[in-house]
Structures are given as C-alpha cells and as structure tokens.
Amino acid sequence: MAPSNMLDPASEDFNETRPSFYIGQHDSERLVPLNDDQYNQVLTAGFHFVTSPITNSHFRERVVSLWRSYLSEANNHGLSEEEKSNPSLPGPIVPTLTDKDTALFPGDDSSTSVAYSSPWIDLCSEDPVVASISRQVLNLEVAYANFCGVRSVIVPGPRRDESGWQISQYARAIQETFLIATRINLIIHMPMYREPGLEEKEPLFSGRDIQEEISEGEIDIFSAWDSWHTIRTVCDYNIRLYVETTAVRIPRRLPERELQTRWFAEPLHYLTLGPNTFQTNGAGFPSLTRYHQEMINMYMRLKQAPWMILYDVGPSQDELSKIVGGTASTTDFPTLAEAQSIQEQPQSRMNAHVSYMRYLERQQPPHTALESPALTSFQDWLQSPLQPLADNLESSTYETFEGDPVKYDQYEKAITEAMAEWKALGKPTSSLQQDGAPQQELIVAVAGAGRGPLVTRVLRASEKTGMPIQLWALEKNQNAYVYLLRQNKQVWGGKVNVIQTDMREWNGPVARGHTDRTTPVDILVTELLGSFADNELSPECLDGIQRHLARPHGLSIPHSYTAHLSPISYPKIYADLSSRIVGDPNAFETPWVVLLFAIDFVCQKAPGHHRFQQAWEFVHPVRLPFVETWEEGHGRRKVQRGGGGAMNLSAGLNEHNARQCHLTFVCRSRGVIHGLAGYFESVLYKPQMPDKELVEISTLPEQIDKKSKDMISWFPIFFPLKKPLYFPPDSELEVSMWRQTDDTKVWYEWIVEAYMWVGPKTRVKVGASEMHSSRNVACLM
Template sequence: MVSDKHLNPASDNFEARPHFYIGQHDSGRSETLSDGHYSQVLNSGFNFVTTPITNPHFHQRVIDLYKSHVQRRGQWGISGTQKGNPSTPLPVVPTLTDKDTSYFPSHYVGNMVAYASPWIDLCSNDALISSISRQVLNLEVAYANFCGARGIIVPGPRDDAPRGVLQYARAIQEAFQVATRANLIIHMPMYREPGLEEKSKTLSAELIEQDGQKSGAGKEIELFSAWDSWHTIRSVCNYSVRLFVAVRIPRRLPELDLQERWFAEPLHYLTIDSSAFQTNRAGHPSLSKYHQECINRYMRLKNVPWFILSDVGPDMQALNDMPDPMAVEFPSLAEANQALKENRKPYMPPVNPYVGYMRYLERQQPPFSAMETATLASFQDWLQSPLQPLSDNLESATYEMFEGDPVKYDQYELAIEEAMKEWRELKKPTSSAPPGAPPCEDLVVVVAGAGRGPLMTRAIRAAEHTNTPVQLWALEKNQNAYVYLLRKNKEDWGNRVKVIKTDMRGWEGPRPRDYPDTITKVDILVTELLGSFGDNELSPECLDGIQRHIARPHGISIPHSYTAHLSPIATPRLFADIGTRVANDPNAFETPWVVRLFALDFVCQKGVPGKGRFQQAWEFVHPVEHTQADDGYDFAADRHHGARLLAASGVGSMATATGMNEHNTRHCHLTFVCRNQGVIHGLAGYFESTLYASQVPGREKDLVEISILPDQIDKKSKDMVSWFPIFFPLKQPLYFPRDTELEVSMWRQTDDTKVWYEWVVEAFAWVGPNARIKVGASEMHSSRKVACMM
C-alpha cells in the first residue's frame, strides 16, 4: 500500500464549521474610504471592503483624451467611419497623479481589495477604446500592486462574443507582467442573468452608444457561456496560479451541473448582490434554501471562498451620519459613567442586517462530518506520488497512518469471520496436516505483507469470535517491520504467530508445527495490497507469486476480487499545480497521482444506460485458476530465489520480456456522454473490492465489500478513508462542445520487470442522428518512466 491512507479522524472536532469572511462592496463608491469611514464599515460587521483604484477625475481625464484624439483625427481628415492610415499613432494614457486616486499605501491596505474601474472596456470593437482600456488597466493594476494590494478584482467581460473575450484575455495576460506580485481575480456572473452585471456604463456605452448599452432582453440565455468566457481567459493565461475567479451569485440559481462547474474552479470570492436577497415575514433579508445549499457546498472547499456583499449598505451618506468612530472607541467620562449606570456599552453600532443574516447562515451550516475533518481537509487536491511498496521499505509512521482507518479493518475482520463460518458449514478440509497424516482441524491462515500486524490482529479476533482453531503465519519483507512483528507476537499475540521475513513471492510455503519438515498449503490467504486503482500497487503480481500455496479447490483469498473504475473530470487546480512541477519533474503529466479529489467537476452524465459516470475498466480475481506458473514454470518464485531467467515459450508483448506476466495486462475502451460543453484535465481512478463472496449455494450475492467509488462508498464502506482516488492527468486540457461523447482508452502494460499505464482520450460530437465527428483528442500518455517495479 502507499501514502494514500491517513490518520484516524476520531481526534478531530466534528462540531467545527467553516468560517465566513465577509466583505462590503458599493458599486457607486468612487473614492477610497477614509480611516474613519473604514472603521465604521468594520464596526457594522464586515471584515474587509473593496476600494476603487482611481476616481472620477481620472475617468474624466480618459474621456477627454479619447475626445481630443477623435477631434484631431477629424482635423487630419480621418473620419470615424473611414479606416484611415493604420500607422496613425493611438493616444497614450498619461501616468496617474495624486488627483487621480485617493488610494494610497496604509496600515490597513491589506484589508482592502482593490477593484479595477468597471468602465474599462477591453472587449470593445473600437480599437481606440480597447487600446485606452488596456492602458488604463495596466496603470491601475501596477499602482495597486505598488500600494501593496494582495488581490485585484477585475470586472469580467460584459458579454461572451469570442472576439471580445479573446481581447480581454490577452489584456489580462499582459496585466500579469505589470502586477508582478498581486493576484488577479476576474469577476464573472455564474450565468448571464439580466441585471447581474456591473451597473456602470463602459467607455463604449458612454462614448459611442449614447443611448446606453444594447439590451439583452428577449435573448435566450446560454447557461454555460459565461463559464466558456472564463475558460478562454484562464487558458490564454496558461492556468496562472495567480489567476482566480469571483462568481456573482444570481437571484435564480441555475442547474446543479453549472454550480458544480464553478465549484471546480479557483474560487476566491462569492459575490451576493442585494437583489439576490428576499425579505422574510419578519422583514429581514434572507436567501432561498437553494442559495443556502449552494453556499454550504462551496464552503466545504479547503481554501474557502470569501463573501462580498454588494450594495447592501452602509453607503456614504449613512457613513457620514454615523458617530465619530474615535468617540465610539474612546467615550467621554460622562458618557462612560452613564453607560455604566444603564448597564450598557457607551455606543453599540448596529450590525448590518445582511451581515447579521450571513452570520446566521454561518451558524446553521452542517458541522463537519467524519470525512471533512481538518486532517482530511488538508489533503484536498494535494498531489502525492504513489510509493512503490515492492521496492520501498515503509517507515513506522506511514504504517501508523494506514492503521488509523477502522472501517477497512472492520470489513476485513468481517470477511475473515464469514470465511471461517462457511468453512465449517461447508465441511471443507484443512491443510494443517500433510497427506497421509492424521487430520487436523486447524485452519492455516496467512497474512502476507503484514506490515505492523493490524490484519493479523483482526484474523486472531475473527478466530476467537468463531471458535476456529488456527495456525497463523505473518509474512513481511521489510526487515524493520519484521522486528516490530516479533515484538508484537510476544507481547500481544502470545507467540501464536509464526513470523517470517520474506518476500511473499519467494516464500516456500507453510510448515506445520507438528510436521516441520513438510510443506503444506494455505487455507485462507489475507492481503491488503490494494492501491487507489486496485491493481496499481501490483497486487496481481504479488499474489501470483504466493497463490500457488493456496489449497485447491477450497482455498480462499481475501480479497477475492477487485475492479478498477474511471471517470473523466475537470480539475483546473490540479492541472495548474502539475504545471508548476514540470520544470523539476518532466514526467509530472505522465505520473498517476494519488490525491483526495475534491474541487472537481464530473463532466459526464449520470444515469445513461451502459455509459454511466463511473465505468469499470477491468477486474482481477484471486486465486487465479490457471497461469503459466501452473505449467511447470514459476517465474515469480524462481526470480526471487536468484535463479537465472530462463527462456519461456514466446516473448510476450514487450521486447526482452518472457511473457510470464502477460496474463496481468489489461485494456479498456469506455464511452462517456457529456450533455454540456466543458473541459477535462484528466481521469479519476477508483476501485471496488469484494473481500469475500459467500460460497454457500443460494447465498452467492452475500458479499463483504469495500469501495472508494463516490456513488458507492456510503453503501459499502461508509467513512472509509484508507484510500484516496488516483488521477491520470492530461498534458493539455481537452475542450469539448455540448452533446459530446468522450472515449477513453487505457492499457495496463508490463515487461516482466515493471508495470505501467497508458491512456488517451478522444472527443466526438454528434452532428446528426447517426453521424458524429472527432473534435479533439489528447496525446498518448504513458507512465513507463515512473513505472512500479516488480
């Protein structure tokens, strides 16, 4: 097993809830708040405020610059409707002066979020306006970066016309070169709900369309068009780790598919306008239950988004009417004495009603569950390189993390108990005595890869619960863990266990205590070699080397079988993270990563017959009924005894390979249906395992199972945290239109010395009832350079 098993969550505080960090935004604010006004906003319950970077003076200066240039063009004989000379220079926006801004470095600048001017129009079809807008944005972000702003919110494009969005994206890419330290946060609507955009006019609306911007009333709303625009912006910016998104929550929430799409993005802020609130029967602001469910979902992210309440007060007039904050904090002696007599504080500023309601929602959130503890939350979307259990000796602390999940071991114990009960019920023979010797009722139970012994402890407990006499063997190749097992055998197991230091594949077999010169068979073989993808820790190869000792036909392997499953996913955070690793790890995009996938979007549909969201790739069943080892050549045992590798019949699929591991190769071709347009960044891998299947006729469907499939884990092994999923990344994101089928091909490959995976994804769009075209494909990926060594 690998580092995808983690601490017991029982020690965490389950009653903890996410904390709300609430900011205030006033769309009509044109100047940075003074110290006094800023304090008054905080006193009303907010944690931070937004601030414009420039003021109306600068805005007017930009308009005057545009008009003067147009006037000069007219004097030069170039009308607005003529192309004119393309070499005519465009105006340069002069640098900022102290008259253009009231935003300056201060001790509280870190609690202010800089907000770029909403009148900037980077998408304009007018080359003059788009050029001026780009210059203005660069001036503003450069100055905010100088002042110490940690984040700068830039209003997103007002519509989703591809040409304008691409201009916008290119301008944002350039702004990153100017703001060398600050993060840029693009303010986008969840979808183009009317009235959800910025309220101020753009330069184009002011200077060209004097009657205001064109209305979108009556047009059909494309739900995913705003997300499409965001995807274009972040793709042009190459998934910069300094690029985030602030999502405007609409009054009417869209379908869950779109909410989940934004959930997977690098969310920094959730903006809620006053119009999204309703008034309850008591006259207080409130949000619908759907909004509450959406907020509760988003607040489960490790990096929880912050809230910005827009246009909910206090406005400048209200701020001016509030008492002097200095007088509030430092009342006169008379005021303090009077307040003391009345058993009250001198002055309690009223909490903003919208903030008060958000604090109420904060308290009403469901507490963290066993799967949402602080320990597990720290692993959200955190990439881990899978260990190689055959070539690495694990440390005691790693074993301790493995052992922290009671659910897994409860299921294993249940499986062993059921196997022992049915062994007696079916009157199976035992293997504790060699042929010709008097029969013995002892079951031979072997735990292979015993680690620090948790499975052996459960096997002993199962034997006690079922009153089953047993002979116990523990095999472990890690010489350090072997020492621990010897001590545990003396102190906890009463020397009932025969501890052997060996690689299970080279073990000669059990020697009964009454017949030490005779090798017999194994009745129940117990292993926990499963990885996040079932077979990625070489469980098939390890069991090939030891299953020859299982008594046939009645011997049992626990686990009995395991299946690997795949699903295409969008996970921008992981793609950006892997992209930062490529400089030091050129194989980063061809490494199957172990990761607790959380901020992701399952792009394909649920419930499509035969083409579900999670599909089985392949299966392994143990013990294998027939392998080449049964024909007189035991590759695993021979190699681990140091014998020379002999030529076998055939050479296998790989050059220099004997083909002895060919039966463990696999291939799958899966088709997933996607209703909405989207992008995928890789494949999520999961596994399920049947630890024990009843062998009593008529009870074959009685199974003891474990699963990490998202739609099955609660049914089969609720709250099990032993394994995180595996992630097979794509080197380049694969975008696809609506009504697309994604075809995934994957291979499990081997050359008798190592095992690796190869994967490719293709996208096909339907263009008619019986016709489809290929619209995209990834390249072939291979983990051969980081293969798991046999």
C-alpha cells in the first residue's frame, strides 16, 4: 500500500510526481552523427538527446548511382517496354555498407542512441525497382544499427495513405526488419493527420516530388491512423512495438478530439514538434496554443509518458559545424588560432523552444486522486478477477480495499440514512423490547465482513442516529475471522457477534431474549460487488442469506446494481494478451480487471444510443411470493442435476440470476475495437421518504465524479476480443452478452458485430467477432 501522502493531491510529494519532459533534437539536414563537442553543445541548449543518421550522403549517392545505372543499362540494351516489365528481369542489388557510407560505429553510448533511417527511400513506390531498392536500404541500415548496439530506430512513415496495397507493401517491409534485427525497436514516424504544409520536404531518390502528391480538397483526418493500423496489424502487434511504436508529428492545427484520443490509445513513444507547430507570442518567443498544451498534458498522463523531439528548431547545422572539435580541429590541443576562435564563439544558451517546453513542464495541472503514484503503477496492467467465494483473501488485499475512504463514506451515509428513516417512520424492529430501553434495537448483519471496515461504519451510523442495534459480523475466511475477534475486543468493545461461516449457510441471528428461535434481520449490509457489479457473485451470495431479512420492511444495502458496457480500442493490452496466449490459452476468454487508461472510446452519443449502456440489473431483496415454495420443493442444495429446463441442463436453481443483453452503439468515425469495457453503478440506499436523494456509487466515467468522486476501490473490467474488429465510418456495433450459470459456477459469453447502413432501411454486416466464453475460468459458487 502506498504511503497516505501519495494519495493526497494536496501533498508536495504527490504533485512532484508529475512527469518530466524528456526532449530530443532532430535536424532533417544532419548527414553525420555529432561529435562529442557538438553533442555537448546540443545538451547545453537544453536537449537530452539527439537523433543520428545511420548512413550519409556518400551512401545515398551510391544508391542513386546504382538505380540510374540500372535504368541506363536497360535502355542501352534496347529492351522493349514488355521486356523491361518482365518480372524475371534481375533487379539492382544494393552492396553492403562500407566505412565511407556511415559515421555510426559501436561505442559506449550506442545503446542510448536514437538512430534515424534514410528519409529519401520510398517503400510505398509503385515502381517495383524503387520499392526493392528502398527495402534493401532499410534492411541494411537497421541491421547495421542493430550490430552497433542501437536499441531504437525511427523510420519515416508512409508519405500518403490513398492506396491500401502500397501501405501493405510498406508494412510488409517493416515486418521483414524484425527478422533481420533481433533487438531493435522500430518507431514509425507518422503525422497525426495529413495537414497541408506539414508534410516531409525530403525528395525521393527516384526524383518524384513529394509536394505534388498531396491531394487538394477535403482532408481525411483518419487516413494516417488508418495507415498506422494497417502497419501494426500486418506486424501482428509485434511485442517489440509495445512501447516504442509511433512518433506522432503534431500539426499546427489540431484535429478534433476524437482523433487526439485515438492516438492517445496507441503505444506512443515520441511526440515530434517542428517550427510550423509553434506560434510566436507577443514577446517574439515560440509558444503553443491552449489546445496544444491541453493535448500534451493529456498525453503526459500516460504511465509511460512519451518523449518529445523538436526538429529543425536549432542549434542549426551551420552553428554546430563551427564548434571546435568538429571540422575545425582534429587534435586534442587547439592551436592558437583555434583557441582564439573558441573565445570569439557566442556563449551557449538554452534553445528558445526548449525553454518554452520547460515552462509547459512546470505548468502541468496537478494530479488527481486517481492519478496517484500508487494507482499510476496499475495503469493498463491486467489482473485476474478475485474469486472471494473460492479463495481466501490475504490481509494485504483487504488493506488495499480499506484504503478507499470514498466507498466507505458512501456506505456509512447509506446506513445512516436507513437508520434515520427507520427511526423517523417508526418502523418496527425484529428485536424484543428490553427492560428500561427507550426503543427496540435494530438487528443488523454485515455479511462478508473481511477485516471489519463496514462493521465500524455501522457502529458509527448507530451513534449518529441514536438508533440502538444488535450487530452480527459474518466472515467465511477463517484467517480474517481471527482478526475480527481481535477487533471486537480491542476496538468495538465486544459489541459485535462475530460468526465464522459462509453467509449462505448461516442459520440466522439469535437476538437477546430470543433463546428458542432465530431473529429476522432488519438491515443486511454487504460489499460483494465486483468490477462488473455481479462478477464476484453478489446475487448468488445474497440469494443464500436474504431469506433472513424481515418481511416486509427488511433492507439490503446495496439495494440494487447495474452493469454497463462500452466498446473500446485498446491496442496496448491486445499486444500484451497476444504475447500471453502461448502460456495461457484462456487469455482472450478471461474478463480482466484493469485500470483502463490508454484507451479510446470509439462510440459517440446518439439519440437513443449512449456511449455507456446498461447491460442488466439486480435488485435486492428478491421479494417474490413463490420463493419459499420454491425452496420447499427443490431444497437449498447447491448441485442438482437432471432437467429443470435450464439452458445448461442443470436443475435451474440459479437460473433466475442468468442475464442477457443486446446493445447497439453508434460510431461516427472508422476505427478498431479490441474488446469491451465494463463498469457498474449501485444504489446503496433508496430513501423511503420524499425529496431525498439516492445514495449511490459509480465507476462509470461519466458519473463517477457526480456520485462517488475519487473512489478507487474498483478498476473496470475488460472483455477482450481474440481478433481486433475493424469498422468503417458511420457504423453500428451490436454487442450481445450473456451471464450464464449451471448452478455451480457463473461465466460470461460475448460477441460483437459491426453493421453499416447502405440505405434508409437496409444494413449490411461488415464484420463480427467470434463468440467468446469465460466458462473455463468461471467464478465458482
């Protein structure tokens, strides 16, 4: 458990954890790596690292010469156009690198170098010869960088997105490099979108003008993301793309929020900003718009915050070339003339753009309670759901739950409201009137007491309202039972009846004066909720104990709870699950508990269709006239095979807790989903007096601040898809889910289908997932 001050947004230690800006420098005209003196000059200007080209202009000239010689030779031999297009015609082979082709060599700092592959190649070329040469160049460069010990290589992304097969050609070339370089992380440098004026200026070796390829007219802001999605899909979400994947070039005009969050969900490693991204403020210094600042602050909230690269903003190549130790001197001891030159050089100062980024670093908004260091460590980290019925929890697990005051404050508020109304309405209790007592005592039971936090809150509520109680605390975990006995002696003053039992097998309380029979329970308090409300079998547990509730006035806290779903894009976790599938065949069939963070909610709110939709609801107690008759006829045995008409050929004793839903979500922009995000809401207490508000808790992103701000007890649940589901613009995603049971366990089944409207009344299915089932990892009753 983190120290308490780490969870307090007002503490200095809490706010000091804001991420630092790690800023690099890139010069598109740099042809050779910097020497030590030049590198120090860049560091003095405020940068942390620089990019280094793998090859130089000599290599480029050699490749261009090879290509031109090939074309000339084909023409000189008088080949016809048909012969030139013969696929069996041998193409040019790029010879291996020589020491004249590169200034990058193995060294102590190789593992910290960020290499940049040649921007003049064209992996997307329609000319197969140009595409082949480009692929060879990339392979040679990446293989050599891998030999030198470089860990990260930035590769310029596709320059256009119009042709799908050309993007596939690019993606196939990237996939090949992973076979050649076994340790390299490839970083694909993509623009956030194709903003005119921000495209690359580097001419291709084949002589085509990049500028002519930027089409006029309406801009498709999702085309660049589409290209990136194709690349990572062809590479099968390669595990070496898990963090260092995409360097997003930030445009001068930011796109709409939907695209910003789409890139937020991708495994970003760099944010790159050039001179066109910045504006000049009134004092003549570079600055960014408020919208740029907000976007950067959002991206820096990621657990692994992206680094930044400022390109073409200085120090310029001319400034660095004048530094002694570069071309001016090759000796350890400068001559008198060189020494004079050193004195005449201007004093180094921080780069103006870096200085401004440092200002933004200091201006980051303080972290919220949900962004504490302790919780940040759980971002996008998969956890198997708890099975409190099957497993006994450890003390540290209970302690983690108890670290959330919001949940217990809401529970105390609900219990207090219930007791106050009970008293105000003069409702009868189940206990006998004690001699000399001003009123009867409430019979209260805390089922699943754990280490007793709810017991403490019940006692507090009793003191606040002046409502006397008799209190029972039930816990099946024999280890936690020992702790409860100690608490009762040292903290609660012996006021609690501590019982070690499974709540479903409890025979009920025996109140003072009721020596010959059990007593109905007036208020039953439980905290059995899971990340999806019912996934820790709260309904099944309450079925077994609610028979002790007094009729008709007995209360259950919580009163009800609802499960909610929303489709999400979650490439980071999909890559994680893909790497686990060999050792865990149920990885994609498990509903995982995870602090969702690097995600994109792909759906929008539309008339009749919300972004988060309710799947189903449970209400307690179940007041049905035939419950007692049912138990008399079928008994309370947990297992009874043979008929009953249940879906799973069981007796059907738990069939009333089965659920199903069919939800339709609207997606305005095209995208991809990797699974379903699950949340819940609960009404802890529903007031019986008019003009009083519900006491609620919620994990829904749109409601948590309203109903239970800063509550951290529950992370969302994630239902993954085995294969990502791509959908076109203006699609509808239909989610079907079932809560299944066979009287011994509970599991979920889910499927997602994508539809597109092709007419006023006609839809066509454009994609669908497999049917998923968590039966192999079901929650045991």
